[in-house]
Each structure stands twice: as structure tokens, then as C-alpha cells.
Amino acid sequence: MSSPGSTPFRARDWLRSVRFKLTAAFLALSFIAAALGEYAIYAITQAGEIVVHTYDGPLQGISYARESSLSFAQLESELLRQRFHQSDAASGIEALDALAVDFDENIRVAEERALSDMSRKAVQSAHALEAQWIALARKFVATPDVATAEKIDEVSAQVIAALDEGVELLTYEGFVERQKSVAAIATSKALAIGGTGAALILALVMAVILSRQIVKPLGAAASAANQIAAGAFDTKIPTGGSDETGTLLRSMSVMQASIQTMMEREKAQRRSAQTRLVEALEGSPEGMMLVDSNNRIVLANEQVRVFFPMLQGVPLVDADFGYLFSDNGIPQGDARVASEGVDAESNPHGEIPLADGRWLHVSRSRTAEGGWFVFWSDITALKDREEKYRQARLEAEAASRAKSTFLANISHELRTPLNAIIGFSEIINAQLFGPIGVNSYLEYAGDILSSGRHLLHVINDVLDISRSDAGTLELTRAPIDLCELARECADEVGPQCARANLNFDLNLTVSAAVISGDQLRLKQVLLNLLLNAIKFTPSGYVVLVVRETADDYALEVRDTGIGMRAEDIPRAMEAFVQIDGRLARSFEGTGLGLPLVKTLVDLHGGRVEIQSALAQGTSVSVLLRKHNPNAVSNAA
Numbered sequence: 001m002s003s004p005g006s007t008p009f010r011a012r013d014w015l016r017s018v019r020f021k022l023t024a025a026f027l028a029l030s031f032i033a034a035a036l037g038e039y040a041i042y043a044i045t046q047a048g049e050i051v052v053h054t055y056d057g058p059l060q061g062i063s064y065a066r067e068s069s070l071s072f073a074q075l076e077s078e079l080l081r082q083r084f085h086q087s088d089a090a091s092g093i094e095a096l097d098a099l100a101v102d103f104d105e106n107i108r109v110a111e112e113r114a115l116s117d118m119s120r121k122a123v124q125s126a127h128a129l130e131a132q133w134i135a136l137a138r139k140f141v142a143t144p145d146v147a148t149a150e151k152i153d154e155v156s157a158q159v160i161a162a163l164d165e166g167v168e169l170l171t172y173e174g175f176v177e178r179q180k181s182v183a184a185i186a187t188s189k190a191l192a193i194g195g196t197g198a199a200l201i202l203a204l205v206m207a208v209i210l211s212r213q214i215v216k217p218l219g220a221a222a223s224a225a226n227q228i229a230a231g232a233f234d235t236k237i238p239t240g241g242s243d244e245t246g247t248l249l250r251s252m253s254v255m256q257a258s259i260q261t262m263m264e265r266e267k268a269q270r271r272s273a274q275t276r277l278v279e280a281l282e283g284s285p286e287g288m289m290l291v292d293s294n295n296r297i298v299l300a301n302e303q304v305r306v307f308f309p310m311l312q313g314v315p316l317v318d319a320d321f322g323y324l325f326s327d328n329g330i331p332q333g334d335a336r337v338a339s340e341g342v343d344a345e346s347n348p349h350g351e352i353p354l355a356d357g358r359w360l361h362v363s364r365s366r367t368a369e370g371g372w373f374v375f376w377s378d379i380t381a382l383k384d385r386e387e388k389y390r391q392a393r394l395e396a397e398a399a400s401r402a403k404s405t406f407l408a409n410i411s412h413e414l415r416t417p418l419n420a421i422i423g424f425s426e427i428i429n430a431q432l433f434g435p436i437g438v439n440s441y442l443e444y445a446g447d448i449l450s451s452g453r454h455l456l457h458v459i460n461d462v463l464d465i466s467r468s469d470a471g472t473l474e475l476t477r478a479p480i481d482l483c484e485l486a487r488e489c490a491d492e493v494g495p496q497c498a499r500a501n502l503n504f505d506l507n508l509t510v511s512a513a514v515i516s517g518d519q520l521r522l523k524q525v526l527l528n529l530l531l532n533a534i535k536f537t538p539s540g541y542v543v544l545v546v547r548e549t550a551d552d553y554a555l556e557v558r559d560t561g562i563g564m565r566a567e568d569i570p571r572a573m574e575a576f577v578q579i580d581g582r583l584a585r586s587f588e589g590t591g592l593g594l595p596l597v598k599t600l601v602d603l604h605g606g607r608v609e610i611q612s613a614l615a616q617g618t619s620v621s622v623l624l625r626k627h628n629p630n631a632v633s634n635a636a
Contacts, residue, residue: 025206032199061113061170071103092141119169126162293370359383425449475518482513493530503541513553514627529557537561552623560617
């Protein structure tokens with residue numbers, strides 16, 4: 001029963017199959033080989049039986065017949081001895097009987113080995129005559145007389161004649177058996193040779209049949225497959241029979257038809273893809289051109305003519321690219337510069353200004369065949385935006401310079417009267433020219449002095465930032481020991497920490513930390529950080545640490561103040577920005593502390609690192625390069 005979808009089993013198809021043919025040929029050859037082997041075994045067995053029969057029959061008969069003749073001769077000798085020596089009759093008869101036993105045994109074996117009735121009768125006659133002779137001999141031994149002696153001689157002659165006849169007949173039978181053996185061996189040999197020849201002929205016939213029905217169609221199939229593999233898809237595939245080779249050839253025909261169908265479909269798809277590519281190229285706002293390895297134009301869209309009006313009416317396909325875009329081909333400058341200075345490998349991109357004010361971006365890219373694509377894009381709008389951006393940048397730079405100049409000038413103008421205000425308020429506050437009658441005036445003078453100093457500090461910070469932006473802020477570099485600088489700043493802010501009820505700690509992890517820098521500016525940096533920490537720490541402690549890293553020395557200010565969120569840290573580094581921007585904010589300030597710190601540290605070639613968390617405090621580290629004795633002093 002066949003499974004679903006399989007071909008139903010049919011005995012006729014199986015009888016035509018290659019499997020059946022090979023199986024039948026194998027069984028036929030196996031049968032012939034088995035028959036030859038069986039016959040060889042039979043012939044050897046028969047030859048053995050012939051040998052055994054010949055040896056056990058006539059040859060043994062002859063041998064025992066001769067033994068019987070010898071035993072009879074001994075009987076005659078014993079009788080003759082007794083005739084002349086007149087021995088005891090009883091002992092003589094006993095001796096004759098003993099010799100007669102040997103004769104009887106030998107003659108009996110000879111009788112059994114006889115193959116024909118004639119030889120058997122001759123041996124039996126000799127046996128009977130021997131019995132008669134024994135009887136006469138006993139009589140003669142008992143009572144010797146002449147008549148008995150003559151009768152014994154007569155019987156002796158008859159026994160000898162019968163034995164000779166038996167030997168001759170047995171010898172003849174042996175010859176006959178030998179002839180039969182020779183004939184049987186010759187027959188076996190002839191049959192073996194004939195069977196072997198017949199087997200070879202049958203094998204040759206079967207090989208020819210199988211070759212015609214199997215090998216030849218398979219060879220044709222292999223040849224057709226090689227031709228198809230080489231690209232000859234229209235190769236004719238021979239038709240086969242109803243066996244597996246025919247099925248294979250029919251399958252190859254179906255595969256060939258499928259391949260041809262697929263190729264036609266692929267060609268159609270390729271033509272469709274080419275059509276879509278051409279449509280896409282024509283619809284592109286970019287000018288595109290494909291050039292082969294011989295510098296010949298293979299493909300160009302209409303946008304190329306839009307970019308280069310001088311190419312209208314000029315056939316582009318198969319034109320020489322180098323000639324077309326040159327003074328010899330089209331002398332107009334726009335066409336010549338279309339590829340000038342642009343190379344597919346060393347310089348694949350470029351920008352081209354056209355005579356009508358437009359700008360084109362040109363690029364090249366290599367193809368696998370050694371050619372290249374050329375792309376032109378209209379970047380006039382982009383160039384216009386670039387020009388506007390450049391003008392805006394120049395205007396912004398001019399405004400920045402004007403701002404810096406204004407700030408520098410106004411700061412200078414403000415510092416002159418401010419210094420007078422600070423000086424007079426110091427005189428009043430110190431009552432240098434006598435006491436002030438009203439204490440409120442003395443308090444007002446102190447407030448004026450404090451506010452003036454704060455305003456001077458702000459003006460100085462603004463002036464420093466404006467100088468930095470203008471690139472006019474200079475540093476006076478010299479070797480500085482950061483440990484000594486830290487001690488000086490700690491002495492200045494210690495009383496302020498005490499008034500704010502804050503614990504202050506100075507932690508110097510190194511004995512000396514020498515760098516190259518401007519001591520005044522670095523002191524300004526450190527004081528700004530310490531005053532910020534004191535201002536934004538309601539309670540807790542402020543720590544100043546001097547430590548060493550692999551390449552730098554670090555000034556670190558840590559506090560347990562209000563802190564700030566991680567996303568607020570970049571804003572804190574911007575000038576005039578307050579994290580708490582409310583009008584009623586808790587802490588006053590201009591927002592210049594950290595920006596000025598970063599500006600001055602950047603001028604020293606260092607960096608500022610800030611770590612902070614809301615309500616958990618802030619840590620600001622200033623990292624400065626270690627002192628290099630070969631560094632140039634007083635460098636800007």
C-alpha cells in the first residue's frame with residue numbers, strides 16, 4: 001500500500017527498473033557461479049570415489065589374490081617337507097590347517113574386491129579347489145600313498161590356474177576402472193571449461209545489455225548536465241526508457257524548462273529593474289552620470305542638461321567624458337569646471353560656482369567594473385545659508401568685541417568713583433577726623449564700605465571675564481606652592497567660617513605641591529570656591545584639601561551645603577546664571593563665581609571637576625599640571 005502522494009506500486013514498472021535489471025543480473029551470475037562450484041565439488045567427489053573404488057576393488061583384489069597364491073605355495077612347501085621328513089601326522093595337519101587359515105582369509109578378501117562375476121567365480125573356484133587340496137593333504141599326511149599324492153599334484157595345478165585366472169581378471173577390471181576414471185576426469189574438465197565459457201559469455205551479454213540500458217543513458221545525461229552547467233541551457237536532453245534513467249532524464253528536462261523559465265523571468269525583472277532605475281534617475285533632482293572604465297558616458301539623466309544648459313542638443317551617451325567637459329569639447333566655463341579638481345579616489349568631492357550664481361556639489365564614486373558615477377547637486381540654497389551664517393557670526397563677534405570693550409571701559413569708569421566712595425567710607429568708618437555724634441551714621445558708613453567693596457569685587461569679576469572673552473587677560477606665571485596658597489586662603493576664610501558656625505578643616509596630603517601659575521589669579525580661584533562653599537552651607541563643615549594625582553595637583557573644596565542637581569551643574573558654569581532664579585531667592589550673588597573659576601583655570605591649562613547632590617553638599621576640584629622647570633615664565 002503506497003503512502004499519500006507517492007506513486008502507486010506496479011509490478012510492470014518494477015520489472016522495467018534498473019534495480020530489477022541489476023538484481024536479475026546479479027542473481028544470474030550468482031546462479032552460474034553456484035552451479036559451477038557445485039559441479040566442481042561433484043566432479044572432485046566423483047574422482048575421489050573412483051580412486052577409492054579402484055583402489056579398494058581391483059587393486060586390493062589383485063593384492064589379496066597374490067597373497068592367496070603365496071599362502072598356497074607355503075601349503076605346498078609344508079606338505080612337501082612332511083613327505084620327505086616323515087614327521088608326526090597330528091602336528092603336520094595342524095601346520096597345514098594354520099596355513100590354510102591365511103589362505104582362506106586372503107582369498108575371501110579377493111572375492112569381496114572382485115567387480116565382475118567372472119573374476120568372482122575364478123576366485124571362488126580357487127577357494128573350492130584349495131579346500132579340496134586341504135582335504136587330500138590331510139589324508140596323505142595321515143596315510144601316505146601314491147594315488148593321493150598324484151591327486152594332490154593335479155588339484156595344486158588347478159588351484160594355481162584358478163588363482164592366475166582370477167589375478168588376470170582382476171587386473172583387467174582395474175584397467176577398465178582406470179579408463180573410466182580418465183574418461184570421467186576428461187568429461188568434468190570439458191564441462192568446467194564449457195560452463196566457465198558460458199558464464200563469461202552470459203556475463204558479457206548482460207554487461208552489454210546493462211550498458212545499453214543504463215550506462216549509455218547515464219552518460220548522455222551527464223554530458224547534457226555538463227553542457228547545461230557550461231551555459232548551454234538549450235542543450236537537447238535525450239529521452240529515456242521507463243526505468244530510473246528515463247525518470248532522471250525526464251526530471252532533467254523539467255529542470256531545464258524551469259531554469260529557462262527562471263532565466264526569462266530574471267531577464268524580465270532585470271529589464272524592469274533597469275526601467276525603474278532609469279525612471280528613478282530621470283526623476284532625481286540631482287544630475288547623475290555613469291562613466292565606464294574607458295571614460296565613455298554610459299548613462300546620464302536629464303537633470304545634467306538642466307544644470308548645464310550648454311549641453312542641450314548634445315548626445316551624451318557614448319560621448320567621451322574628458323572631451324565633453326573640456327575647452328575642446330564645450331568651451332563654456334561652466335562645463336569645464338564641472339569635473340575640475342575632483343578625482344574618484346584622492347578627492348572625490350568638490351563644489352563648483354557657476355556663472356549664473358548657482359553652486360553645485362560634485363562627487364565621484366568608483367564602480368566594480370573600473371568606471372565611476374558622477375553626481376551633481378544644487379547647493380545654492382545651502383551656500384546662501386552659509387553666507388548668512390558667516391555674516392551673522394561676524395556680526396556676533398563684532399557685538400561680542402563691542403560688549404567686551406564697553407565692559408572694560410565702563411568698568412574702568414566705575415572703579416574710579418567707586419574707589420573714592422570706598423576710601424571716604426573707610427575714613428568715616430574709622431573716624432579719623434573725630435568721632436561721629438550719631439551712631440547710625442557710623443553704621444551707614446560701614447554699610448557703604450561693605451557695599452562698595454562688594455561692587456568692586458563684582459566689577460573686577462566682570463572685567464576679568466570680558467578680558468578673557470576678548471583674549472586680553474594675561475597671566476604672570478611663576479612657581480607656586482599650592483600648600484602655602486591653601487594656608488593663606490584658610491587664614492582669610494577661617495574667621496568667616498567661625499562667624500557662620502561652620503567647622504573648617506585644612507587637609508594637606510602632600511608636603512609641597514609646586515606648579516607654574518599666576519599666584520594672584522589662583523588665590524582668586526580658591527577664595528571664590530571657599531566663599532561659595534561658606535555661602536551655600538547653612539550648617540556642617542567646609543574642607544580644603546591639597547592632594548596629588550599621577551600628573552596633577554588638586555585643590556579640592558568640599559562642603560555639606562545645599563548642593564545642586566547633576567543637570568544644574570552645566571548651568572552653574574555659565575556667567576550671570578543663578579540656579580535659584582526666583583526674585584526672593586535665599587542666596588544673593590551675580591552668578592560669576594564658578595564661571596570665573598573655570599575661566600582662570602582654563603588659562604592655567606587645568607580643569608574643573610564638580611560633584612554635587614541636592615541637600616548633600618558639593619565637591620569642587622581644581623586640577624593643575626605639576627611644575628615643569630623648562631616651562632617659560634611670564635607666558636600669557
